[in-house]
Amino acid sequence: EDQVTQSPEALRLQEGESSSLNCSYTVSGLRGLFWYRQDPGKGPEFLFTLYSAGEEKEKERLKATLTKKESFLHITAPKPEDSATYLCAVQAYNFNKFYFGSGTKLNVKP
Amino acid sequence: ETGVTQSPTHLIKTRGQQVTLRCSSQSGHNTVSWYQQALGQGPQFIFQYYREEENGRGNFPPRFSGLQFPNYSSELNVNALELDDSALYLCASSLGGSGSGTGELFFGEGSRLTVL
Numbered sequence: 001e002d003q004v005t006q007s008p009e010a011l012r013l014q015e016g017e018s019s020s021l022n023c024s025y026t027v028s029g030l031r032g033l034f035w036y037r038q039d040p041g042k043g044p045e046f047l048f049t050l051y052s053a054g055e056e057k058e059k060e061r062l063k064a065t066l067t068k069k070e071s072f073l074h075i076t077a078p079k080p081e082d083s084a085t086y087l088c089a090v091q092a093y094n095f096n097k098f099y100f101g102s103g104t105k106l107n108v109k110p
Numbered sequence: 111e112t113g114v115t116q117s118p119t120h121l122i123k124t125r126g127q128q129v130t131l132r133c134s135s136q137s138g139h140n141t142v143s144w145y146q147q148a149l150g151q152g153p154q155f156i157f158q159y160y161r162e163e164e165n166g167r168g169n170f171p172p173r174f175s176g177l178q179f180p181n182y183s184s185e186l187n188v189n190a191l192e193l194d195d196s197a198l199y200l201c202a203s204s205l206g207g208s209g210s211g212t213g214e215l216f217f218g219e220g221s222r223l224t225v226l
Contacts, residue, residue, distance in 0.1 A: 004152075034214060043114075043200050043217035044153070087152055089215075096166040097143070098215060100152030 002027045006088050006101035013078055013108050021073040021104045023088030033071050034098065035064050036087040044087055078108045114203050114218035122224045123191050131186040131221045133201030141165070142184040143215060144176060145200040153200055159184055188223075196225045 005024045013019055025033065032051050036044035048057040050066040057064045061082065063074040073086055085103040092099075115134045123129050135142050141160045145153035155168035159178035173189040182203070188195060199222075202215035 006152075036217075041198075041220075041222075043202075043219045044215075046214050046216060049214055089152075096158050096160075097155035097168060098153075100145075100154070102150070102152045 002090070002092055002099050004088055004090055004099050004101035006086075006104050008104060009102070010105045011107070013075075013106070015079055015108055015110050016077045018074070018076045018078070020075070021086055021106070023071040023073070023101055024069060025071070025088075025090045025099075026069075027090045027092045027099070029093035031091045031093045033066055034089045034091070035062075035071070035073055036089065038085045038087055038103065040085075047086075075106070078106075080108050080110050082106065083108045114201055114216055116199075116201050116218035116221050118221060119219065120222045120224075122226060124226050125191055125193060127191050127225075128187065128189045129191060129223060131188075131199050131201075131223075133184045133186070133203075133218060135182045135184070135201075135203035136216050139203035139205055139216070140182050141204045142178055142182065143202045143204070144184070144186045145202065146170075147198040147200055147220070149197075156186070191225045193225050196223060198222050 007022045035047040038044045048064040053068045055066050061076050065072045085105045087103045089098040089100045117132045143158040144156040147153045156170050157167040158165045162178045175187045178184045198220040200220045202217045
């Protein structure tokens with residue numbers, strides 16, 4: 001069965017303390033892996049799409065990487081405004097739905 | 111370019127009642143998907159509409175139904191509400207559909223449903 005597991009569930013960092021979030025997935029034929037940011041009470045905001053192993057994407061302090069079994073979201077020198085829940089989702093070739101993980105809740109303290 | 115808009119933003123219903131949630135897709139997008147997000151969980155796929163037809167469905171009972179209109183806006187209807195239906199309902203629009211590569215989903219702010 002297709003599924004997505006994110007770890008850790010929650011992460012507390014000091015401002016400037018770099019870290020990584022993990023997304024492990026099993027899917028029968030990966031069409032794409034997606035990262036979203038979600039603020040409390042809001043809809044998810046699109047960050048990145050990765051399509052094949054070895055691919056990397058960057059945006060400001062965020063960098064997403066992809067292997068055949070997992071993806072990492074690296075956060076370099078985070079700021080308090082990076083505090084949010086980060087969601088990972090995969091889409092399989094044979095179906096149009098996205099499978100989401102439960103997210104990692106990131107809290108960056110000044 | 112207008113984003114995805116949903117209404118209402120919050121609503122309270124009682125068990126057994128029916129609810130209709132509405133969504134206007136992002137300009138230029140022809141595919142709408144609906145997701146249910148319980149507190150502390152990731153979004154769960156309900157169904158997708160492409161060219162006014164249901165184009166994929168998740169593990170939700172038939173009392174969850176939907177429509178897509180010619181202007182690509184959409185409705186989610188839930189009958190015989192249960193307490194477990196309390197959640198944030200998210201609408202997402204995208205390009206493509208029908209297996210042609212839907213690309214990224216762009217979400218609205220959601221409709222928070224509370225069932226008492």
